[in-house]
Amino acid sequence: MKLYNRGIIIAGIVVFLAAVTFPFWYDRGKTIAPPAIELDTPAIQKLADKRCVEDTAFMRDNHMKLLASWRESVVRKNVHTYTSKDGRVFEMGLTGSCLKCHENKSRFCDRCHDYAGVKPNCWNCHINPEEVL
Amino acid sequence: MNMVFSLLAIVILIFIAMGGAAIAGLKPVFFVVIPCGAFAVFVAGFIHRILSWGRLPVPFSIPTTCGQAKSLPWIKCDYLESPPCTATVIGRMALEVLLFRSLFRNTRLYLYDERPVYSSAKWLWFFALLFHWSLLVIILRHMRFFIEPVAPLINGLAAIDGFFDIAIPTIFLSDAAIVLALTFLFLRRVVVRELRYISLLTDYFAVVLILCVAITGILMRHFFPVDIEEVKTMALGWVTFAPYVPKEMSALFYIHLLFVSVLLAWFPFSKLMHMGGVFLSPTRNMANDSRMSRHFNPWNAPVKVHTYEEYEDEYRDKMKAAGLPLDKE
Numbered sequence: 207m208k209l210y211n212r213g214i215i216i217a218g219i220v221v222f223l224a225a226v227t228f229p230f231w232y233d234r235g236k237t238i239a240p241p242a243i244e245l246d247t248p249a250i251q252k253l254a255d256k257r258c259v260e261d262t263a264f265m266r267d268n269h270m271k272l273l274a275s276w277r278e279s280v281v282r283k284n285v286h287t288y289t290s291k292d293g294r295v296f297e298m299g300l301t302g303s304c305l306k307c308h309e310n311k312s313r314f315c316d317r318c319h320d321y322a323g324v325k326p327n328c329w330n331c332h333i334n335p336e337e338v339l
Numbered sequence: 340m341n342m343v344f345s346l347l348a349i350v351i352l353i354f355i356a357m358g359g360a361a362i363a364g365l366k367p368v369f370f371v372v373i374p375c376g377a378f379a380v381f382v383a384g385f386i387h388r389i390l391s392w393g394r395l396p397v398p399f400s401i402p403t404t405c406g407q408a409k410s411l412p413w414i415k416c417d418y419l420e421s422p423p424c425t426a427t428v429i430g431r432m433a434l435e436v437l438l439f440r441s442l443f444r445n446t447r448l449y450l451y452d453e454r455p456v457y458s459s460a461k462w463l464w465f466f467a468l469l470f471h472w473s474l475l476v477i478i479l480r481h482m483r484f485f486i487e488p489v490a491p492l493i494n495g496l497a498a499i500d501g502f503f504d505i506a507i508p509t510i511f512l513s514d515a516a517i518v519l520a521l522t523f524l525f526l527r528r529v530v531v532r533e534l535r536y537i538s539l540l541t542d543y544f545a546v547v548l549i550l551c552v553a554i555t556g557i558l559m560r561h562f563f564p565v566d567i568e569e570v571k572t573m574a575l576g577w578v579t580f581a582p583y584v585p586k587e588m589s590a591l592f593y594i595h596l597l598f599v600s601v602l603l604a605w606f607p608f609s610k611l612m613h614m615g616g617v618f619l620s621p622t623r624n625m626a627n628d629s630r631m632s633r634h635f636n637p638w639n640a641p642v643k644v645h646t647y648e649e650y651e652d653e654y655r656d657k658m659k660a661a662g663l664p665l666d667k668e
Binding site: 241 | 381382385386389390393394395396397482483484485486487488489490493494497498504506507508509564565566567568569571572575578579581587615618637
């Protein structure tokens with residue numbers, strides 16, 4: 207059957223295809239490895255028991271919620287200690303606890319955050335330990 | 340009844356997704372086969388629908404106008420409401436597609452003193468606009484999962500969308516807006532008696548399905564976080580043709596992904612095709628130029644005519660003999 211207004215219909219379909227297949231063109235020929243975060247900071251190497259506050263799977267999914275609850279606990283409730291699920295006690299604080307071990311922001315925090323297009327607002331107040339040196 | 344069945348369809352989809360989440364062996368099906376298949380159906384179905392519409396002839400010049408047509412030079416022409424040429428048609432279409440101008444004209448009929456009265460009704464226009472623009476922003480924001488490195492434009496859009504920096508992770512304005520708008524669009528079909536009467540199963544299904552996509556997304560962002568690094572690696576696997584099956588994912592993610600897949604696969608067969616169809620509405624995309632150029636009906640069969648010249652040639656001798664006047668001697 208005849209296609210009416212052939213030019214404009216084909217042009218429209220080309221625009222549609224270009225829009226929906228945009229990621230295919232953008233990523234063509236790339237082999238993208240998931241981000242590798244570096245955990246071998248001097249502080250971590252010194253630890254006898256290389257464990258974070260909670261287990262890795264929990265931290266991967268929930269670290270932002272944990273940090274938010276820490277902030278609220280310290281700033282609003284004046285509670286400064288956190289007891290993890292396995293009973294260990296930590297001082298709540300990004301600079302005071304997290305960054306003591308994970309002092310390599312650019313090779314730890316940023317690796318995943320850049321990959322996922324996330325811009326956390328931690329650094330509006332906290333100082334990046336790499337910049338202190 | 341239609342509403343109940345559409346909600347039932349949603350519940351069945353949730354059970355399918357939860358079943359998939361419970362059986363680890365089905366991961367490749369839910370994370371590769373279904374999403375990729377749905378995308379293929381979406382693209383092929385969309386193009387098929389457009390081509391099938393492109394094959395339909397438009398027999399008459401039928402732009403619906405609501406303004407002064409181009410006429411004598413001292414009569415002011417309403418270029419956007421009665422476009423006389425292609426450029427003004429583009430202007431009119433842009434208003435229609437980007438700002439839903441015809442919905443803006445929506446009126447409500449009610450009885451006042453037993454007399455019918457029309458009044459302006461902008462709610463539908465407002466929430467429809469809010470919904471569509473939010474959906475666009477959300478789709479563009481999701482590009483962060485499909486492109487590496489993430490384009491600055493996408494990060495910038497997310498920054499504007501999360502401008503108020505409320506809570507951690509930041510609440511996106513488009514997320515709040517789309518839930519609000521879809522809730523309105525759904526309740527409108529439930530509460531208004533006349534609309535409930537004419538609403539079909541698919542009318543409810545479209546709204547509820549997109550609402551469920553939005554809600555599961557918000558739940559994953561703010562309440563039950565998932566490992567988005569795994570999610571992005573999987574999404575990149577699709578677009579680089581190197582399928583990747585993520586590790587443990589929550590049932591919520593299965594549900595979100597299945598809803599999106601169903602939405603994509605169903606899209607070309609549903610009224611959601613107005614996404615492409617809006618550009619092909621003859622009442623909107625034709626110029627009101629029927630007094631300047633003739634619109635030919637493509638259906639017209641070739642008509643065999645016998646012109647006067649041919650008639651005269653055929654009967655010249657007889658006409659001459661009878662003394663009739665001739666154009667050509």
